Amino acid sequence: MNSRWTYSAERGKLKKGPWTFEEDLHLLRYIKLHGEGRWSALAKAAGLQRCGKSCRLRWVNYLRPDLKLGNITPEEERVIIELHALWGNRWSLIAERIPGRTDNEIKNYWRSHLKKKLQSAANYKRNDCTPLSLPIQSLEHPNPQHQTQLQVLPVNSTATSSASAATEDRPGKAINLQSPPPSSNISQGLTVTNRSIGNLTSDQDLRMEYINGAQQKPLSITSFATAHDLNQNSIQNQLAGIDPRILESDAMPSILYQLYSSAQDDATALQAFTASNSDVTVIPPDGFESDSCFDFGSDILLWNMCPIDPATHYGLQQPPFASTSLNANDRQ
DNA sequence: AATATTTTCAACCGCCCTGGA
DNA sequence: TTCCAGGGCGGTTGAAAATAT
Numbered sequence: 131m132n133s134r135w136t137y138s139a140e141r142g143k144l145k146k147g148p149w150t151f152e153e154d155l156h157l158l159r160y161i162k163l164h165g166e167g168r169w170s171a172l173a174k175a176a177g178l179q180r181c182g183k184s185c186r187l188r189w190v191n192y193l194r195p196d197l198k199l200g201n202i203t204p205e206e207e208r209v210i211i212e213l214h215a216l217w218g219n220r221w222s223l224i225a226e227r228i229p230g231r232t233d234n235e236i237k238n239y240w241r242s243h244l245k246k247k248l249q250s251a252a253n254y255k256r257n258d259c260t261p262l263s264l265p266i267q268s269l270e271h272p273n274p275q276h277q278t279q280l281q282v283l284p285v286n287s288t289a290t291s292s293a294s295a296a297t298e299d300r301p302g303k304a305i306n307l308q309s310p311p312p313s314s315n316i317s318q319g320l321t322v323t324n325r326s327i328g329n330l331t332s333d334q335d336l337r338m339e340y341i342n343g344a345q346q347k348p349l350s351i352t353s354f355a356t357a358h359d360l361n362q363n364s365i366q367n368q369l370a371g372i373d374p375r376i377l378e379s380d381a382m383p384s385i386l387y388q389l390y391s392s393a394q395d396d397a398t399a400l401q402a403f404t405a406s407n408s409d410v411t412v413i414p415p416d417g418f419e420s421d422s423c424f425d426f427g428s429d430i431l432l433w434n435m436c437p438i439d440p441a442t443h444y445g446l447q448q449p450p451f452a453s454t455s456l457n458a459n460d461r462q
Numbered sequence: 463a464a465t466a467t468t469t470t471c472a473a474c475c476g477c478c479c480t481g482g483a
Numbered sequence: 484t485t486c487c488a489g490g491g492c493g494g495t496t497g498a499a500a501a502t503a504t
Contacts, residue, residue: 170489221493235471481488481490
């Protein structure tokens with residue numbers, strides 16, 4: 131007997147398999163406007179031929195702007211090992227303690243990296259794992275700069291409700307890892323992290339490969355710093371390093387959206403983008419100062435560079451600016 | 463360079479829990 | 484109380500990429 135999910139998917143002829151760029155854009159745009167939740171209704175409202183569970187999974191594991199992309203750090207790896215020794219395969223619980231990481235990501239990392247590593251360790255025995263008798267922040271790290279990124283604190287009334295509920299059935303083992311306060315010493319730079327678009331030689335190297343018209347590959351950019359930490363020249367340098375074919379491709383709105391989302395500062399990113407790409411011009415409408423368009427940076431570029439017509443797909447009014455174009459001279 | 467093998471990870475499956483009717 | 488739909492979770496799969504031969 132099929133599960134209700136299978137039944138539901140078959141009844142509605144819902145799509146399965148890898149998400150396309152257009153689907154991602156639909157979902158991103160819809161959640162940006164309406165927020166997340168009520169996934170089944172959201173999937174229909176966003177015009178996606180996907181089940182709600184698929185939409186939720188895509189958002190939670192891949193599109194959410196607060197995701198921390200890139201490799202698991204040594205500090206994070208240590209936390210995973212410690213918490214897995216405590217709680218076993220409670221991946222969602224472990225993920226709650228590592229900001230920006232998903233349960234799926236941690237689960238995959240454990241299976242592909244840590245399990246084998248630990249099992250092969252000569253002195254590793256399942257019951258001999260060092261218990262969390264020491265605060266994680268006290269454990270030594272070969273690189274002092276990586277030290278004290280996470281703190282182990284007792285569960286108290288300030289813990290989130292979900293975290294509290296999750297630990298209540300494990301008396302004596304309740305801990306709460308809190309992310310550190312914003313640091314002015316966060317590592318800088320933008321990194322393209324998806325393996326499908328080629329190897330990167332460094333954080334400064336944003337050379338990417340994108341074959342327009344080929345099967346869509348997910349693209350993502352993550353920022354290890356907030357816009358406050360990034361100076362304009364840094365963003366400008368990163369964007370200037372992007373292959374021009376990317377800037378003119380359908381992938382650009384997604385790249386910019388994620389850049390803006392992580393940078394939390396449309397103005398800076400858009401200013402850098404337009405400064406480094408003379409072919410792209412943002413023209414404010416009558417009555418708007420030229421600088422004011424930066425307040426709507428991501429929406430403007432999403433709207434005007436988006437291969438989907440937002441008015442058709444989302445029932446939205448025209449954006450508050452006349453247009454952007456890859457060739458400003460065309461409109462003169 | 464070509465092929466085989468291994469690794470990675472996005473996505474799906476099925477089970478369970480919860481809340482509303 | 485029972486049923487059902489929605490959502491969350493852990494386990495699993497399989498295609499693509501990376502690595503080894």
